[in-house]
Amino acid sequence: MSEKHIQCEDETLIIAIDGPAASGKSTTARLVADKLGYMYIDTGAMYRAVTLKTIRRFGAQYTEEDVAALLPETHIELRREDNHSAHTSIKVFLDDEEVTSDIRSQEVSAEVSRVSAIPRVRERLVALQREMSKNERVVLDGRDIGTVVFPHADVKVYLVASIEERARRRQKELQDQSAATLNASIDDLAARLATRDRFDSTRDHSPLSCAPDALRLDTTNMTIECQVEAVLELASQGIKKI
Numbered sequence: 001m002s003e004k005h006i007q008c009e010d011e012t013l014i015i016a017i018d019g020p021a022a023s024g025k026s027t028t029a030r031l032v033a034d035k036l037g038y039m040y041i042d043t044g045a046m047y048r049a050v051t052l053k054t055i056r057r058f059g060a061q062y063t064e065e066d067v068a069a070l071l072p073e074t075h076i077e078l079r080r081e082d083n084h085s086a087h088t089s090i091k092v093f094l095d096d097e098e099v100t101s102d103i104r105s106q107e108v109s110a111e112v113s114r115v116s117a118i119p120r121v122r123e124r125l126v127a128l129q130r131e132m133s134k135n136e137r138v139v140l141d142g143r144d145i146g147t148v149v150f151p152h153a154d155v156k157v158y159l160v161a162s163i164e165e166r167a168r169r170r171q172k173e174l175q176d177q178s179a180a181t182l183n184a185s186i187d188d189l190a191a192r193l194a195t196r197d198r199f200d201s202t203r204d205h206s207p208l209s210c211a212p213d214a215l216r217l218d219t220t221n222m223t224i225e226c227q228v229e230a231v232l233e234l235a236s237q238g239i240k241k242i
């Protein structure tokens with residue numbers, strides 16, 4: 001079946017948000033989904049869940065075959081928690097265990113690009129992302145949504161920001177979460193983000209790249225509200241080609 005058919009045979013409506021690490025994808029995607037009443041799929045969380053399972057089983061010593069062998073026995077679920085707050089929160093479940101914070105650890109962040117570059121991991125998760133989106137109105141964020149998962153998405157956005165700003169955002173996030181990570185310097189975080197971006201952009205299978213018909217937004221000096229407004233404006237126009 002062609003990609004076009006995946007989009008046209010049902011009522012699916014897709015907003016694709018891609019970009020490098022800490023460019024603001026998940027914050028924007030969640031808020032846009034809330035405003036529009038759409039489902040939100042954090043595809044990075046799915047790659048992180050497979051990475052967590054890999055690390056738990058094999059440590060840092062694993063082959064592509066090892067990871068591929070885990071896939072048939074791996075169950076990933078993104079559950080929407082209706083906690084009566086203004087914003088939706090999504091909880092991540094790996095084989096029925098809640099791993100929402102475990103998948104954000106430094107260990108997982110350091111290994112996730114390597115696991116995500118394995119073609120069988122991508123095939124499996126892309127199939128799952130398409131299945132989850134079937135007959136739904138969805139905002140997905142990731143690295144390959146507008147290029148590979150849904151190349152005919154109704155709205156495509158590619159977020160970027162300077163490496164210094166992205167490292168600052170990540171540092172603030174870590175400081176808010178845990179005292180154990182207070183020591184991470186901006187330089188250290190910037191180096192880790194740059195390494196992950198390089199790995200994600202240069203892999204053979206579905207590299208991180210801006211789709212030619214995506215709106216490219218530099219969020220370095222933008223507020224989150226501005227980012228959300230820009231995506232909502234695009235969605236309201238139903239623009240496909242910029």
Ligand code: CDP
Pocket residue numbers: 020021022023026043044045047048112113114116117141142143144145196200
């Ligand atoms: O939140 P952050 O930008 O740090 O990362 P994420 O969105 O949670 O994604 C973690 C990693 O998963 C990325 O660095 C990619 O290696 C991989 N990923 C991917 O390959 N394809 C996607 N659609 C989403 C994430």
Ligand code: CDP
Pocket residue numbers: 019020021022023024025026027028169170173219222223224227
């Ligand atoms: O999903 P991605 O890794 O691209 O980024 P994110 O998790 O949405 O954003 C990383 C952090 O930057 C979050 O804590 C956001 O609240 C923050 N952020 C910001 O301070 N200003 C922006 N314009 C966008 C994001």
